[in-house]
Amino acid sequence: MEEVDVVDAHDNVVGKAKREEAHRKGLLHRVVFVMLFDADGRLYVQQRSLKKDLYPGFFEGSLSGHVLSGESYMEAAERELHEELGVCVSPRHLKDIVLFGFHDDEERVLVRLFAVKDFKCGVEPDTEGEVKSGEFWAWKKLEFELKGKKLFHPLFRKALEEFKAVKEKAVEFVKL
Numbered sequence: 001m002e003e004v005d006v007v008d009a010h011d012n013v014v015g016k017a018k019r020e021e022a023h024r025k026g027l028l029h030r031v032v033f034v035m036l037f038d039a040d041g042r043l044y045v046q047q048r049s050l051k052k053d054l055y056p057g058f059f060e061g062s063l064s065g066h067v068l069s070g071e072s073y074m075e076a077a078e079r080e081l082h083e084e085l086g087v088c089v090s091p092r093h094l095k096d097i098v099l100f101g102f103h104d105d106e107e108r109v110l111v112r113l114f115a116v117k118d119f120k121c122g123v124e125p126d127t128e129g130e131v132k133s134g135e136f137w138a139w140k141k142l143e144f145e146l147k148g149k150k151l152f153h154p155l156f157r158k159a160l161e162e163f164k165a166v167k168e169k170a171v172e173f174v175k176l
Helices: 019-025 073-085 139-146 154-165
Strands: 003-007 013-018 029-038 043-048 059-061 063-066 094-103 108-119 131-137
Touching: 003 019, 003 029, 013 019, 029 073, 029 094, 029 154, 043 073, 043 139, 059 063, 059 154, 063 073, 063 154, 073 094, 073 108, 073 131, 094 154, 108 154, 131 139
Parallel strands: 029 108
Antiparallel strands: 003 013, 029 043, 029 063, 043 059, 043 131, 094 108
16 A cells, blocks of 8 residues: 655655545645656647546546655656656656645645656556556647546646646747
């Protein structure tokens, strides 16, 4: 069972808890969100596995995952990229975009948003456990789908808002 660090609003570790306990008790803990862009500025969007305990079948891009106890945000982003998408990226290719808070009925987290630019390798999603499907979407398609009937993870919507708000960094990845 995964153990996560419980943190205060300033991201200082104040304890540890099992992931499920952190969710059940509404304990503030850490999450990473990674946006993977190809050379054409398209974002990899995945549909979460139906086996996920939170938001099964919802769309998100490109991945989100918990930071395990004692792990850095960067280490978690690298691990999650490999586990969920079969992608190996060095830390120099992971651009740290912003840290933000996210709270809903299911999670209370501090989120470190990373982005990868000009990704040229293949993606091999973990369709056995983490991901139902995924593909690169042009920004116009993403905006169209966000207005439609597809279910999008609320953390993804918040991450997009945060990404767009940091235009000087975001414009390097995609034309908004």
